[in-house]
Amino acid sequence: MQTTITMNDNALDTKASSEWIVRCGTSSQLFRVRPGTHSLDRGRIVLCRTSRGLEIGEVLAECQYTSEESSDLSQATMVRLSRPEDQLLWTQLRKLSEDASIACQSFLQSNGLDDVLIEVEPLFDGKTLFFHFLGEPGELTEAYVEELATVYQKNVASSKFAELLEHGCGPGCGTPEKSGCGTSGSCAVCSITGACGSKKKK
Numbered sequence: 125m126q127t128t129i130t131m132n133d134n135a136l137d138t139k140a141s142s143e144w145i146v147r148c149g150t151s152s153q154l155f156r157v158r159p160g161t162h163s164l165d166r167g168r169i170v171l172c173r174t175s176r177g178l179e180i181g182e183v184l185a186e187c188q189y190t191s192e193e194s195s196d197l198s199q200a201t202m203v204r205l206s207r208p209e210d211q212l213l214w215t216q217l218r219k220l221s222e223d224a225s226i227a228c229q230s231f232l233q234s235n236g237l238d239d240v241l242i243e244v245e246p247l248f249d250g251k252t253l254f255f256h257f258l259g260e261p262g263e264l265t266e267a268y269v270e271e272l273a274t275v276y277q278k279n280v281a282s283s284k285f286a287e288l289l290e291h292g293c294g295p296g297c298g299t300p301e302k303s304g305c306g307t308s309g310s311c312a313v314c315s316i317t318g319a320c321g322s323k324k325k326k
């Protein structure tokens with residue numbers, strides 16, 4: 125079935141339903157989202173739930189579908205607009221993913237597997253991983269996927285970032301005496317998951 129997408133202009137069909145196209149993931153997969161009460165525009169970064177999980181997405185354009193039309197693009201659910209702390213967390217997750225990808229590739233080589241791991245892509249939930257290989261991986265490599273995930277998780281768990289998420293930035297975290305606590309210059313990362321707040325209660 126042919127799908128017609130009409131970009132937003134001043135001559136839209138009044139029966140059309142407004143949606144937005146959002147680009148997610150390293151493969152730049154496109155999804156449709158309904159904005160709900162959110163005000164969207166091109167370039168806006170949002171959190172949405174796709175068929176893969178919770179993802180960071182970039183808004184590309186508004187589109188209109190009449191009731192007689194359907195779209196080849198999958199539907200995603202708009203969660204909320206991205207916040208500054210989301211961007212900080214996402215930047216750190218991607219950096220950890222790059223480092224962990226190297227460890228995973230070393231694991232493959234040490235086990236005599238020739239498949240090339242391009243990258244390990246994390247989703248925003250920090251729990252869902254996608255392993256991207258150059259070409260189709262062999263059966264032996266596929267059998268090692270769970271072990272690769274373990275290598276990845278161990279590599280991430282040993283990072284300073286993971287320590288901040290788990291325990292905060294150290295003694296006094298979240299208190300007025302901890303100068304700069306919760307700022308981009310010190311422990312903004314730990315405050316994302318409430319680590320600073322938990323320290324305040326003690």
